[in-house]
Structures are given as structure tokens and as C-alpha cells.
Amino acid sequence: MSDAALIDGKATAEALRARIAAAVATLPEPPGLAVVLVGEDPASQVYVRNKARQTHEAGMRSFEHRLPVTTSQGELLDLVARLNADPAVDGILVQLPLPSRIDANAVIEAIDPAKDVDGFHPMNTGRLAAGLPGLVPCTPLGCLMLARSVRPDLSGLEAVVVGRSNIVGKPMAQLLLAESCTVTIAHSRTRDLAEVCRRADILVAAVGRPRMIEGSWIKPGAVVIDVGINRVAAPDLGEGKTRLVGDVDFAGARERAGAITPVPGGVGPMTIACLLRNTLQAACRRRGWAAPDL
Numbered sequence: 001m002s003d004a005a006l007i008d009g010k011a012t013a014e015a016l017r018a019r020i021a022a023a024v025a026t027l028p029e030p031p032g033l034a035v036v037l038v039g040e041d042p043a044s045q046v047y048v049r050n051k052a053r054q055t056h057e058a059g060m061r062s063f064e065h066r067l068p069v070t071t072s073q074g075e076l077l078d079l080v081a082r083l084n085a086d087p088a089v090d091g092i093l094v095q096l097p098l099p100s101r102i103d104a105n106a107v108i109e110a111i112d113p114a115k116d117v118d119g120f121h122p123m124n125t126g127r128l129a130a131g132l133p134g135l136v137p138c139t140p141l142g143c144l145m146l147a148r149s150v151r152p153d154l155s156g157l158e159a160v161v162v163g164r165s166n167i168v169g170k171p172m173a174q175l176l177l178a179e180s181c182t183v184t185i186a187h188s189r190t191r192d193l194a195e196v197c198r199r200a201d202i203l204v205a206a207v208g209r210p211r212m213i214e215g216s217w218i219k220p221g222a223v224v225i226d227v228g229i230n231r232v233a234a235p236d237l238g239e240g241k242t243r244l245v246g247d248v249d250f251a252g253a254r255e256r257a258g259a260i261t262p263v264p265g266g267v268g269p270m271t272i273a274c275l276l277r278n279t280l281q282a283a284c285r286r287r288g289w290a291a292p293d294l
């Protein structure tokens with residue numbers, strides 16, 4: 001079989017951001033996104049910086065709150081309460097993971113569900129499960145858009161999601177179910193994971209283990225969406241060098257898949273574009289503006 005088509009997440013995200021910017025330009029006021037970062041994890045800092053830049057490029061306001069790693073749960077909850085009450089703030093994102101002293105669930109539940117652009121509040125996860133409109137987590141939403149870019153009708157297909165996190169695996173399964181897929185959620189304890197993956201017309205890998213999904217596990221012609229962003233040593237590039245790899249063995253999978261997302265340049269850029277999409281959606285809902293069709 002010939003090599004799989006590459007699903008270009010970077011270009012798809014750029015096109016989505018351009019549509020968002022065009023819609024924002026028609027609004028009476030710019031939507032605002034508040035991002036809260038506790039501590040100084042270098043990867044988180046890169047991500048937060050990219051997000052702020054793309055927020056500005058889309059014509060929105062960005063409010064960055066960098067708090068020291070010593071911040072208490074009470075201080076963080078106070079900040080969330082101020083952002084909930086701030087009319088210029090349409091979206092609130094508290095960067096995860098939080099220091100272990102802080103109860104992340106308590107922080108997520110403190111965010112106004114109408115401003116929860118991560119879609120992690122139980123009100124939004126519940127609405128997603130019930131098929132009601134709400135804010136949908138950015139990474140699974142981006143994955144769905146990428147899958148539909150090569151396979152617009154997913155109805156009746158076998159979908160396998162590897163990983164059961166609240167952030168990706170569970171909401172991904174809900175979105176695929178809403179597309180009328182037959183959905184299996186697999187995870188690290190699944191018996192014969194290879195066999196389960198071989199059933200998948202749509203395979204979403206979100207386990208956070210570098211190259212865990214082998215090429216021979218891919219059904220010929222399948223659509224493979226790789227959520228993993230793992231930094232691994234790359235001695236071939238030189239001593240001490242690293243590179244980003246996904247949860248899928250890309251070279252092996254590419255020989256069998258019909259279409260596959262690369263890492264980097266796949267799901268990652270779509271996550272940020274969907275965050276901007278959710279911020280625009282939250283702003284329109286809160287302020288009574290007509291929601292643009294993106």
C-alpha cells in the first residue's frame with residue numbers, strides 16, 4: 001500500500017484562525033481570554049506564549065496571569081473569582097497540571113461554566129455527554145475536525161480511542177459517539193491492545209507514551225490521529241539533543257494508514273485554534289451576539 005496522506009494540522013489550524021479573525025473583526029468589542037499559569041514549567045511557558053500571540057493575531061484580548069509556584073489554592077480560587085466577575089473576560093484557562101498541593105478539580109469547578117473555554121467543568125462535560133450545546137474540550141474538538149477533513153462522514157465507522165483522560169480520551173469518545181461511530185475506549189490495562197486497535201477505522205492515540213502504537217496495529221486505510229507530544233532523546237541529532245514524537249510509531253503507521261497526523265504539526269496547533277474558537281463562542285453567548293458559523 002502507498003504511504004498515508006498527511007493530515008496538515010498546522011495549515012488547518014491557520015485556516016481556522018483566519019476564519020476566527022474575520023468573525024472577530026465584525027464584533028462590537030474584542031473577546032478576552034485569561035490564561036493562568038502557576039509555576040515556571042518551561043514547556044508550559046512556551047505554550048502560554050504561543051497562545052497569547054495567536055490570541056492577539058485573532059484580534060482578541062489576552063490577559064496573562066503568572067503566579068509563583070508557592071501560590072496557595074485559596075489565592076488561585078480568589079483569582080478565578082475575579083476573572084469570573086470581570087466583564088472583559090470571556091474565557092478562562094488555568095494551565096494544567098497544577099502543583100500537587102492544589103486540588104485541580106476544585107479549581108476547575110470554580111470557573112464559571114460560561115467562561116470554561118477548556119470545557120473541563122462538570123457542567124460542560126455533562127452537557128457534552130447529554131448531547132446538549134456547551135463548551136467542548138479543545139484537543140478532542142481539534143482531533144474531530146482533522147478526522148473529518150479527510151473523512152467528512154464518520155457515521156457507522158469503528159473508532160478506537162486509546163487513553164481515558166478527562167482532558168482527551170473521554171470527551172473524544174463522546175464526540176465520536178455523536179458522529180455515530182461505534183466507539184471503544186482502550187487504555188493501559190486493555191487486554192490485547194493491538195487487536196483492539198486493528199479494528200479501528202478511526203484511531204485516536206492519547207496515552208502519552210512515545211511511539212507505543214505500532215505500525216502493525218493499524219488497519220489498512222485507517223485514519224490515525226496522534227495526540228501525543230512526547231519529548232525524547234535524539235542522539236542521532238547530536239549529544240543531548242531531543243525531538244518531539246507522538247504516541248504512534250509514525251514511520252510504521254504511515255505504511256498502512258489511509259491518513260495520519262504528524263507530530264509536531266498535527267493536533268497541537270489545532271488545540272490552540274480551537275481554544276480561540278471556544279473563546280469566540282463564549283463571548284457571543286455571554287454578550288448576546290450572533291454566533292458566527294465557522
Ligand SMILES: Nc1nc(=O)c2c([nH]1)NC[C@@H]1CN(c3ccc(C(=O)N[C@@H](CCC(=O)O)C(=O)O)cc3)C=[N+]21
Binds near residue numbers: 264267
Ligand atoms: N488547561 C489546559 N488546557 C490545555 O489545552 C493545555 C494545558 N492546560 N496544559 C498543557 C497542555 C499542552 N497543550 C498544548 C497545545 C498545543 C501544543 C502545540 O501547538 N504543539 C506544537 C509543537 C510545539 C513545540 O515545538 O514544542 C505541535 O504539536 O506542532 C502543545 C501543547 C495544551 N495544554
